[in-house]
Amino acid sequence: MTLMHTHTTKTAPLIAAGIVAMLALSGCSAGGSIAPAADAKQLTGGTVSYGHQQEPACVYGGWIEQAYLSYQVLDNLLSLDENHKIVPWLAETWQASDDQLSWTFTLKDGVSFTDGTPVNAEAIAYNFDYWANGGNSTAAVWLGGYYESAEAIDDLTVKVNLAKPYPLFAENLTQSYFGIQSKQALETRTEEENCAAPIGSGAFTVGEWNRGENIELIRNDDYNSAPANAKHEGPSYVEKVDWKFISDATTRVSALRAGEADAIYDVPAIEWESVGEQGYEQLKYITPGRPQQISFNTAKGIFTDENLRKAFVYSLDRESIVDTIGKGVIPYEGNGAVSQSTPGYSEKAADAYSFDLDKANKLLDEAGWTERDDDGYRVKDGETLDVQFPYAAGRIINADGAAILQGVQEQAKAAGFKVDLIPIPASAAASGKYSGEDGYDISVGYWTSVNAGIQYIIWRQNLQESPNPSNAAFYNDPALEDLIIRANSALETDEQNALYAEAQEYIADRALSVGLYDRLSTLAVNPSLKDVWQESSQGGPVFHDAYFVG
């Protein structure tokens, strides 16, 4: 064996030199212009090759990765345009009653699902009950506490009854979790069939799904129900979308550069600038709703003490960590309740804390954590200032996000916190083991939404008779819940935004949750493919208007 080792050292530099030479060679040939000719004309047909990252188990469901896909296949009642205005989709008009307790939607005439059945009031009412009964877990929590029933008034008029006023109700329906499916399909097809190829009235239908490889989306030639904010009416220009699953970021960017993908999702921060310089069109969307934030466990452990929560936040220079790792692509977010792209966002809540190590140290000293051990961690009565911080690696926190959390760990150490940063696999994160009061001192995560109403889902009290396991801080406060419900029910936008802002400041003042960075949906598109856009509820790609030039 010793012999072999000496040989290795001789040959290794040779091989290394060879690889460097090959890389240099490959670097030279990867250049060239990708821009289409100036007189390029619009082509008809063609297949868009799109490289996406994660492959969900079903096309339709309560996860954002499913919303991206189901948007292509299912139409919603309403759509959100780029100015955050609600515009018609399957519903032409919508109206709340004077007491705000019922909503009436009038449907477009002559729209059919791709199984031939009509998109009528009966089908819409059926979908509402389907969501509320768990057909879509995320739609269910949005409806929870508000939805009572839905009824068909006539063929094209559906009435939805609420338990409490909710002026943002219509806006919430623009999220793809509220995609409308054929009643006949839901009633007669198997769960497997509706999972793999749900039947809607959308611009595409699901063709073959080669698991692990791609989903074919095939143009719906009879499409006549595009949302009002689409760039054209009628069927898509392209015949097919080859929705490929390319989990590896290097491969995804390489596929774009090699011309094998016309568009890709989730461009890594480190490649963002060079992809732009090479002439690819870049689209970036900051998802509204809850940003990537940390919530403190206020029910058990050290962070039941508000001053310790504040000490932790003061010990962090969050902005510098995010700027370093995010390279100017990932935006810093100080607000823990909602992201900067959310209507009713409070700057004041976002600016509540900045880096102040002296303040952190003072608060910790006052709380009696005066001694330090040999490693610099604070100790009180023989106990170290331990912070359990598990995070779902890969699925909720990507590679850039994990690096940011390591920065948090490093900075908190200066104040004497011993942060146990625990990367947990997706299955363990989902298993509930790290979700209860004994599961963590700090939890991290996001939740996209179209407005600050997400605060109701997260901060509503977790009570015996009305459990709310989404309350990650385990913070039961009737005052906060009441504030958010008043905001949800407020009729005037200004009044509503003021109340939502007040709730965000309430959360910030008590250091229940603080922001880290905003979650992004990014796309890079080859310039020979025009008019790909990002829908405004979650930033997913829209291919209905897309066409090739050449």
Place this chain on the structure above:
Amino acid sequence: MTHTLLARKADAPAPARGRLTVSPRTRSVIDKLIGAVVVLWGAATAAFLAQIALPGDRATTILNVRSGQTQLRTPEELAPINAEYGLQNPIVVQYLDYIGGLLRGDLGISYQQHRPVWGIIAEQVGATLTLTAVTLVLAWLIMVFWVTLTAGRSSRIRALGSGVDTVTAGLPPYWLGIILLLVFALGLGWFPVIGGAGANGIVLPALTLAIPLAGFMGQATRTEFERSLDAPFIVTARMRGMGDLSIRLRHVLRHAVLPAVTLSGWAIGSTISGAVIAESLFTRPGIGRVLIAAVDSQDLPVVTGIVVLVAAAYVITNLLVDLAYIVIDPRMKNS
């Protein structure tokens, strides 16, 4: 090595007290079949227990994975899922249901894809087996070429030969794959970046797995190869006037490849389960990727199904390797 153990067992004289008169060969086949069943049962049980032992609650996991959340769930939310998959039953009942299903050839229904596990595996296994086969062929070609070229030459060439073996055997496949992708797919454009199912698309994924394997097999073959080169029968062959190349290929290689044959049995199993790196890097379908996704979502029926399948692949290839020994080494025919 399983095959050696099994082979030894088979070589042992039949117990004298045996009432049935069975020929040693039949006896050996029966032993091996029993061994195979025990291995499969063990693998199935281990996979099941490993999944059961995971922290947390399975119904919660299923629901959270479906919704992209990580929260606790209320009993009302969990009840339908528990009922659908029988998760409220005692573990023993679940285990017996599972083993019973295996015996009937029923691997169950995926928690996440809502369809039979057999369908999922059948759809994906072809791509992985193709990748495994091409990997193995490429690894053998590279290894035989390199060893024949460099073993038993001047000390400098020998050093280079074994040095390259050692380095390639230690290359991390992910790193190697990225380099191959950047150079030959993106840079030179000889192969597609995203492989898919096309013939041209399999070259880089297979090389990603084959190069370290070739180095590994080369290490095992080289020593034997150089020893054989000095054996008396080679000297005889040379005296008969045989050329160096034909001596190397016809006589020496045959002696030297036995360790590599053994390793191939192991390599088939490990390539099937290790294919995931090449599969996800080059976006190929295959059970490796399905397995990772299933483990990530605690999709127990899919995980156990694939584990049993991989165990079956190990068992079958090791049986084949035992047979290959007999073909390559005529002395074993009599034992």
